[in-house]
Amino acid sequence: MHSRGSSNIKNKSEHEDQSHGGYMSEKVRKLEEQFRGDAPTNKEKSGTSTDIFRGVTIHVNGYTDPSSDELKRLMTIHGGMYQHYYSVSRVTHIIATNLPYAKLRQLKTEKIVKPDWITNSIEAGRLLPSLPYELYTDRSSRQNQAVLQFSKGPGVKPDAPSIPAPIPKAAPEKGGSDDVSQEQEDDEGSTLSKADKSLAAVDANVQGRANRSFGIATAGDSNFLSEFYSNSRLHYISTWGAECKAYVNALQSNGDATFPGRQRLLAIMKEGKSQRQAKKCELGVVGTEDDDRDWSEDAMIDPKESEHRATGSSKTTKGKEKMRRIMHIDMDCFFVSVGLIKRPDLVDKPVAVTHSKGQSGMSEHRQEISQFEREYYEKKYGSEAARQNHKEDQSNSSSDAKVTGTGTAGGASSSSSSGKPKETFHSMAEIASCNYVARKAGVKNGMFMGRAKSLCPELQTIPYDFDGYKRVSQKLYDIVASYTHDIEAVSCDEMFVDISGILRDTKASAEEFVQMLRKEIKDQTQCNASAGIASNILLARMATRVAKPNGQFIVEPHAADAFIRTQPVKDLPGVGRSTTRKMETLDIKTCADLQQLSLGAVQKEFGQKTGQLLYGFCRGLDDRPIRQEQERKSVSAEVNYGIRFKQESDSEKFITELAAEVHKRLTAIKMLARTITIKLKVRHPDAPKETSKFMGHGICEDKARSCTLGQATEDVQVIQKESKNLLKELQVPAVDMRGVGIQLSKLSSSAQAGTLPSKSITAFMTKPKPADIAPDPVESTHRDTDQSTSLSSASTAPSGSKPKVRTMLNFVSKRRADAETSADAEVSAVDVIKDSTSKTPRKKRKSILPPLPFIPGPKDLQSSRLSGHLALPSPSQIDMSVLQELPKDLQEQILESYRGQKSKHSASKDTSEPSTSSGITDSSRWDQGVVGSVPPRILEELMQDDPNQGTSSLGVVEALPSFSQIDPSCLEALPAELQEELRSAYRGKQTQAHHELEPEKETRKMETRPETASPAKESPGKSPFKIRKRGRPRKGSPSSKANNPKRPRWQMGIQQIITRIQTPPKLSSGDGRQAEEARLPSDSIPQHLRNEESNPQEERNKIEEELDGMEREIEEEDVNLCGAVHLWDVKVLLKEWIASTDDPVDEDIGFIVQYLRELILDKNLEMVDHVMRSLVRSVKRGGSSPWLEAVDMVIARVQHTLGQIYSAHLKMAPSS
């Protein structure tokens, strides 16, 4: 190998070379030179020299009978090459007499030949076929299964000359010399469809290698996909259908409506018919197009009429003239017919088009597997259907069949030409098409060759003739198009034609016209076509079935009903395998049987839509028009062949490529897609790893998963990413994947969406990080911490402690990363940035694609600027660096819109609930590093715009990550004041921590909490927080009344922990931070907040008292009244109490009120209601006036509480 830069070739062997490094390649090269240098001398010595082994490079492995030295000498004499070091790319044959299994596996791609081959060849004076000499014949069968030829790209070409020519470049000359070159030749011969010659040469070259390198896991190859699609000729055929449609479309839009065929027909009609008709024809000849148009309008009305007729309402010929006539034309066994043009000798013989010769027998191993697969299907579908199903499984994925077509063609023909009948061929190749002679013998399309052979031993096979197909197809379309353009192309050999116009113009009968048309087709293409004519598409198609082979069948409208009744249901379009089976169980065979069922019954059996369809179909009703342009519903790409991944990364890579392929197709039709589905074929758990069909998918389970994006996309990255996610979600081990497909659906025209600005802004708005953790209190506290630090950074920076703060920031931003993964990724830019609302919307995004937010187009932007309602993500979501990059005016716009929302925020904001802190996080979540680099003006503006700033700058301290999360060393590095501040904050946190956290979170925290936390625990009473904690105060506690401090209306979340802001006194002594706060715009601090601050001390005392009492209480305790929980107990208790005294004590009343309030907090209004009623009733019955007063008071207080919480009052019985 001369060129070390052969890295383009991703072949395994090449990697090997590279790993050897420069030294090895150098050495190999030298050895080669040496070898060549020796050659002449050796030749001289022996006196005889031949070229027998030209193109053969051997490598001797282990002990051989002529020693390796001897073999080397022989090779020099006879024109071969000898390699000391094994290399897949250079060595064509390995010479060995015995190889251990391990080595065998290592060398699985190689031909391993006994040394006799060389000696015998020399004796014979020619290169003998190496096959009989192969060491392990079992492997040979595999070898002949040629492999998809994936050219490794242009990198191969410059390389090729330097390869010591194991592959003769002029393969044809070498014909018959060895079967490797033979294969190439044949393959090259059949690569006629599109590759140009030079490409073919490269292909041949590469294929030689591919054969040797045995491309297992080809799907892992980087070029697999593009090669797959460009090489798969059958895939190419399948696109013909689309091509034909495009052709028809082009014809139609061309508008040049001269129909030579029609003219001709007209002429014939004139000639042969009476004058009466000729007169009418003149009219017809003139404006054909106009007539057509009129006619098609008529056709619109027609279906109904024909329905009537079809349903048997007696109609006569009156409507006949206006009848829509649809012709379905289909070539008879298209592939065979075309193939037989070249082989007229085979016309009367059973012929099949396939890529295999169909010599019987596969390797035992494969037979076993095949047997297994057959049994599987028998089990699954019952033995009757088994064979067919088996077949279908093998062929149902078109790509599967396609690729095999490509791959095996070479192998098959090689065997025939090298004439080795004993060579074993698996016969899993399908018959693409067979003629009627063969069909008589029971051979069917899609059958496996092996089976077909057994049914019809004299079956002849012919290869594919792709050019021929195309040529004939083109002719067929041209002929039909010469009559009319009302064509719906179905495939390359099949179409629907609306011939009503023709018939009317020419006054020809359908019979005559079809006769003529078919004759014309036969004359020009030498192939037979069959045609069915009826009043609609369905009947026409069914008629063609009857017409075949080489015939025509016309379903007259009055006969339609009778006709359809005799048709087997399984011939109806839309009736597939499973439906047929279901029908069988219902004992429905013909359409007449199906007609017996009511619409409801059919729908019940087969589903709403299918049922409706079948119901119509079995009555011969089909109002589908001839579709001239079909709307695409989905775009997909699926590969079910050659999928053998070795590791997860392979599959990911593959899906990325496949996504790109789908994307290519999507953009080709100029559509956007909203739903992405990925489909996997997964090896059935019981199925063997290998499949009976080489590289096929075998028995598989189908898995699919889809997701719908928020907005239609054509972004390849989005598709790729989403596909990858879906793949991950399916959790299928890569090794078990046998097929991968991506489908895009919910298509919409890309013209509808202005996508231009979205891309850049999308990237800037969101940081697409997939994550699943929902924001929880812990995270919120993290964020709050960020905020605190970000603010402190702003404040402390001037005072000179910048570096230390930086470290703190780093620490925090690290912390933040956890939180962010959840929050950021889930953000959708569609959120209106009400902070209080921004939390929830994120959640649903979970596994859906992160980006794709709604991006306001320029227009939206403008209008929203006016209204101050720009739909932007919360400021926290903005990557500042991107913002910076934006044009000035855009920047301003965004900033302005944020500013605009400020007022809204502060109005709707609760002051200080940590659990709602997604709102408080905004500024905190700016990437600190970026904040630093942002121009001060922008930063300032953003800070100002952050509506929470006022709040948070006061409340920040309490919102901290759990103490355990803090790196002590980091803490120590902080300035003393900051440390102190943090510590005191943690002190407060300790008490609230376990109420705040979810149970499991809590335990986790407990486990990880280090000892460093202890200092915080030591000083409880100094909590700077006012905490209103859920739970019940101690009974009879004097503080119980203080428990319900009057809260303004805005404090709805009474249940949640409410923290009040308290500025640590030491800070107020005027350090930098305080000063900074003072500078803040005062309007950003909500009014009520400042009011609250006025008496922090008082409130704190209350809370501390409360805390003392409540701390150890079990939170989950049921709300009770002196131990009574259930309504009955409570009632009894109340009655006793009322009976016990005439003048209730205030304390007891407080007690009851407290109990009721707790019930309210416990969200048990029902109980409150019951208790109140019970109380009222009892007191009324009991009667004393103090009691009545007391109850009134209870009611008033309860109502008050309710008013606070629910802003509504309990509806009491009017008498109270």
Place this chain on the structure above:
Amino acid sequence: MESRGCQDLNLSHVSADILCEFLEVAVHQILYIRELYPLGIFERKQKYNVPVQISRHPELNQYITDAVMGIKPHVIKDEVQCVTVVILNAKHIPVERFVFEIARPSTNKIDSIENRLERLEQSLRAFLLRLNTCDAVLHSLPQDCTFSILVYTKGSATMESHDKQVLQEFPWIEADDHICKMENSTLVPLKAVSSDLLKMQLYVEEAPSKLEVR
């Protein structure tokens, strides 16, 4: 322990499923009881062994289903504070609302899942029955009422500001303040349940304006 954790996870999903199923039925039931739609569009079905009235109108059903499906993810995460069915009069002023207040269940009790589910079903049945009879304690509605479904999430701090989102097919929008506000409303508790899987109460708020409009 691990299996336990797994169970818990499933439980939250299961209970969310159950809750949403219930909500769906309950919404239908409310629409029926409050006669928001012609009674003819409802058909009698059975749920939790109680007769319920389910609408047959596909679009209405779709709306309800979508709404409930949209709530579900939040229920799973325990973010929903309450779900309300607000009934608006012809002038789009709320006159009545059914509030399903949902709280985190008290889960510490040890019980088999089957038992818990069983009990849950019982309590949901009780809800439906109570709902069936709630018209007895409510004033009847004016003509031409409509309804809408509101979700109060815990993410929001105040009752006035809500949450909105775009679910895949069914976008939530932030409710207008006027829909959420009901002056001087009276509150009729209907039912409360506190089980291991679910803690929920249902009450109706009636606006006095309801009577005035008539």
